[in-house]
Amino acid sequence: MFPKIPERPSPLNVIVFVDGQNFYNDCRKMFGKGETHPHLLGEELCSERFGSDRKLRQVRFYTGIHTPDGNPKMHAYMTRRLEMMKATGVWTFARSLKYSKEWVRNREGGPEFIEITKGREKGVDVRLALDLVWLALAEGFDVAVVVSTDTDLDEAVKDVLELREITGRWLAVENAVCVPPVNPATGRRPPFKRLRSARRLLRIDQEIFDRIRDDTDYWLNDFEEELDEQVEPLSADRGEETGSAELE
Numbered sequence: 001m002f003p004k005i006p007e008r009p010s011p012l013n014v015i016v017f018v019d020g021q022n023f024y025n026d027c028r029k030m031f032g033k034g035e036t037h038p039h040l041l042g043e044e045l046c047s048e049r050f051g052s053d054r055k056l057r058q059v060r061f062y063t064g065i066h067t068p069d070g071n072p073k074m075h076a077y078m079t080r081r082l083e084m085m086k087a088t089g090v091w092t093f094a095r096s097l098k099y100s101k102e103w104v105r106n107r108e109g110g111p112e113f114i115e116i117t118k119g120r121e122k123g124v125d126v127r128l129a130l131d132l133v134w135l136a137l138a139e140g141f142d143v144a145v146v147v148s149t150d151t152d153l154d155e156a157v158k159d160v161l162e163l164r165e166i167t168g169r170w171l172a173v174e175n176a177v178c179v180p181p182v183n184p185a186t187g188r189r190p191p192f193k194r195l196r197s198a199r200r201l202l203r204i205d206q207e208i209f210d211r212i213r214d215d216t217d218y219w220l221n222d223f224e225e226e227l228d229e230q231v232e233p234l235s236a237d238r239g240e241e242t243g244s245a246e247l248e
Helices: 020-029 038-045 072-087 124-137 151-167 208-212 221-240
Strands: 012-019 054-065 091-097 098-105 113-120 144-148 173-180 200-204
Touching: 012 020, 012 038, 012 208, 020 054, 020 151, 020 173, 020 208, 038 144, 038 200, 038 208, 054 072, 054 124, 072 091, 091 124, 124 151, 144 151, 151 173, 151 221
Parallel strands: 012 054, 012 144, 054 091, 144 173, 173 200
Antiparallel strands: 098 113
16 A cells, blocks of 8 residues: 555645855856855745745855954955845855965966865755754655755755655655856756755756846945845745744
8 A cells, every 4th residue: 555645735835945155166167157146046046936835934145254364355245245145134144264274386376286275065065954854854844955066965854755655654855056157059958966865856047047146246345334235125025935044
């Protein structure tokens, strides 16, 4: 006898998990710019384009951040970006980068090799993976959209999908990735990375990117004024959904 297929909820509660650095790099490579508004991304991924009856419950953004001592300018830049995200209702997780010394080839003349300090993310993808599983257990979502091409997350996605068999709940995991334009000569898109464990692919193309791109100048000294100017109309558009990003 076949197991009973769980009933599809209505509406579908959606949480979007954004792997910040990974998504930034993919956008920059594909579209020439990396900064995006995560809350607008969440709204796009819950639009009619990707199906009806989708309700955005939360957008969660995970990133590494330079320390004030390691790179004060980039620390200030990313801190301002995170302030903008929080002001538009996005839940954020930021962990300090770990620094190490490396010898690299000098391409500007002088010594053949030079020593540089490089910052690397540690534990950010692990936090995202843990939250993905924990929120599934806590019935925080019906659909999780993972915005990343980091294949280390495949195992967490598989665990969430296995919970369907254990709990009998209707659960889905989707993967949203940047995609190149269709090649006119072949009528197909060139190859691109994705999480193979996710059952559904959501394509972020140039049209969607143009609607979510973030052109804010986070280097400005008068950033507070720009934050007020941009957040007020965004909050008015979203109404109550711009409140606390914490799940109750």
